[in-house]
Amino acid sequence: MELYYLTAHELHDLLLKKEVSAEEICRAVFDRIDAVEEKVKAYVTLTRERAFTRAQEIDRKIAAGEEIPPLAGIPVAIKDNICTRGIRTTCSSKMLYNFVPPYNATVVEKLEAAGTVMVGKTNMDEFAMGSSTENSGFFATANPWDLERVPGGSSGGSAAAVAAGEAITAIGSDTGGSIRQPAAFCGVIGLKPTYGAVSRYGLVAFASSLDQIGPFTRDVTDCALMLNAISGHDPLDSTSAPGDVPDFTSCLKDDVKGLKIGVPREYMGEGIDPAVKEVVGQALKLLASLGAEIEETTLPHSRYALPAYYLIATAEASSNLARYDGVRYGYRAEDARDVVDMFMKTRSRGFGPEVKRRIMLGTYALSAGYYDAYYLKALKVRTLIKQDFDRAFEKFDVLLAPTTPTPAFKRGEKMDDPLQMYMSDICTLAVNLAGIPGISIPAGFVDGLPVGMQLIGKPFDEGTLLRVAYTFEQHADYNRRRPSL
Amino acid sequence: MITIKDVEHVALLARLELSEEEKQMYTKQLDAILEYAQVLNELNTDDVPPTAHVLHLKNVWREDEVGEHLPPDEVLANAPETEGQFFKVPRIV
């Protein structure tokens, strides 16, 4: 396999054996980008020079006999809503088309400390609002498996980059499924950690109580390595979980004997494509054959997750996005009569329609007379949804479900009806509302398109998710397939 | 359920300027979404506490120590308009 399609741990072995240099890895990835980026369009900004400088630094360290961490020299793509000092961070929005942060997100600091090489900033749905990356204010990203189809969203660029060999690993953000869903559509692994496990400092906020940063990788080992690098308490984030980070690679065991897996019936119902159900069914058979105990379970309030999510997320977003007003950074409308007019024109021209839609929905949900009926009501339903999971986890170690109702849909297919688009997230939303971890792993193919299955875990039990995923991976090879770009 | 007047009011609160076409479109779309959200009323939540935070963290704070400031040129680097060391905005009515 080409260098750009190997995993980080495979490349690390090659680096240690001096069979390849960090610069060669970097070149392989950038050559790949030169070859396919025109078709995929995963990146908003490429940081080519910086990457090579970094790679050369790593090579010097290796030559000097220094011990290098597992991710040293590994090219990583960063979603464009994560602040990178001195490098444009746009959230794929006209509003921030020229914003250059003077500071690094904590996650970026950690990845630099881990020796990774930043390839560039990836395309996304504007301000993380969308499920197809078609809401990007700049351009759409294509699914490397079928260029007529969407890569998913909102972290479409990051997922596509990893799938296409334009990065070895990537990070994205997940508020209602924005890592897991594109991972499923692009045939890679995507993990949303427990809320609080990874610092949000430097992640441009969409919905503060739901957002989390997480990795895209080609196998579970890489996922554990990335999680090791980015997790941990951050004093700059008041919602960051205290306590030490376990070594997630110690969870990589090929063993699910006696593991109790629950399959919520609401996630295998009529809204799910039969072909997807078939793929998940086969995966369950495999896990059962390896000793797992599979049983159907129920999360009775599942159907309320979507409306609850769309009230809570948009309410928080309407407030988080208020700061984009043209005063201190970003786009400013030049032809304003006065400051209020400037706010109006700046925001109307700087934001795309989906962002405006959600801001208005959220503002409405919080406005006088409606707060109790909408926002507060949604917060209460959130409690019920969380309780569903708590009850299920009394009996089960993990839950298993499809990641998405269908494989990747065609570009333009869902753009006319927002509600239709929101439905792509029905398998993932509840996990964010409950703040628990979820991982999507490649579980099969339908008509040549990847299908992902989702494992959902107890709070801070990413370890069990990794173990089940790792076991599955040892006995199936879906994650080793590559698109023919 | 939600009218154009509602949309105009909300747009003003959110500092968004909408064309007549947009107002029509958003009224329809928001109405559909809110209509769908009515399903939440199927649930009796009288005795259910709201979850504003999923992690049950309390009392997170820091010591009263002065840290590094941003150098002034970095502060203003992204500003659309400045005057001296100030941000500049159009008249405030």
Add this chain to the structure above:
Amino acid sequence: MTEYETIIGLEVHVELKTKSKIFCPSSTEFGGDPNTHVCPVCLGLPGVLPVLNKKVLEYAIRAALALNCEIAEYSKFDRKNYYYPDLPKNYQISQYDLPLARNGYLNIEVNGQTKRIGITRIHMEEDAGKLIHQGTIATSPYSLVDYNRTGVPLIEIVSEPDMRSPEEARAYLEKLKTIIQYTGVSDCKMEEGSLRCDANVSVRPKGSREFGTKTEIKNMNSFKALQRALAYEVERQIAVLEEGGRIIQETRTWDESKGVTLPMRSKEEAHDYRYFPEPDLVPLIIDRRWVEEIRATLPELPDERRNRYIKRYDLPAYDATVLTATKEIADYFEECVALYPNAKAVSNWMMGDLSRLLNAHNMDITQCKVSPRQLTDMLKLMDRGTISGKIAKTVFEEMFATGKDPEQIVQEKGLVQITDEGTIAAVVDEVLASNAKVVEDYLKGKDRAFGFLVGQVMKATRGKANPELVNRLLREKIHSQS
């Protein structure tokens, strides 16, 4: 003509003097070049998050305890959403339904009566930035923004509508300032903006049970302005009602130069702040033991201290009030009386010459070069007769200017009082001899002539002659002559 009753409530914002801001480590230092005390967090850059400064909570609890409030066991922050160029996030992190403290009060004295004014609530919030306009905000073609002040910690203190006159309102604000200064959590200087006050005013016919429509008055930048503005607004409202009109609920600004309140340009819409719990900050569970620890570190508060001075030092209420106006003044006074038992004498000097000189030089007592020991040493010199009361005034001025000990000044300037009868007698003889006409005038009944003669003796002795001796000897000699 109907008699009207005035109802006033005050909303006071106090800047807490922590070193760093409420949600980030930027400095709270006043002054400073524009936009030099800022960081990504207080600038509201994309992606930043707030972290609470523990000292802000401690200071807020301290102030709330000094104002007799109940401290909440569970409290949280909320977002108050509105758009303004001095508010980087276009929301302010504040507290809405679960404020830090409630149900407090303070006592004011007006016209010899003590009255309790209730305090509804106290909550923490972050300050906004500063806007600078060319001319007035209404005429300026553009405005400049300085974010140094964004994120400076504030407490908002909301009173019950218990005040019934502008005098009571002023007394409340002055008392509030004194109490908070005693706790040390704020300098409470209106001129520096660390104490700000808005008022809600309404009137109603005496005997009526319903409240009238209230207006909010802003932009009162001194105690005097507060009193004047309220007096004006009350009159204005009464005039409107007397003419059969209705009071419009609105926000009005006090125009200092014109001496009137004017409606503020109406905002685009009535404020719908869309409060919701701040998701980036976690709730506070306030430990009762910690609250008691804080309470134990409170100093003796102004009212108690004042009453103690009246009892213990036998001082008139007026003196006691002046001497407890700030904690520093009271501390200074007590250091003095620890060294010198005549409390009234100390009081007189502090309220008199010391106060005069401090005001003249725009200083407060902490900057005074005269230490309590030096002041009391001077008083002891007076008691011993080394210097007269008049000379003491000169000595004091010199001490104030140089910080030198009184003994040193007396030596250097040769100010030791002349108490030797013989010496004074000689001078008296000379003066009498050279002012025969004046002596005649005095004997004829012109009493003021005596003062002139005293003055001449003093002049000849450069003020150092003991006044009682001068008087006695003059009288003796004059009468012995005649």
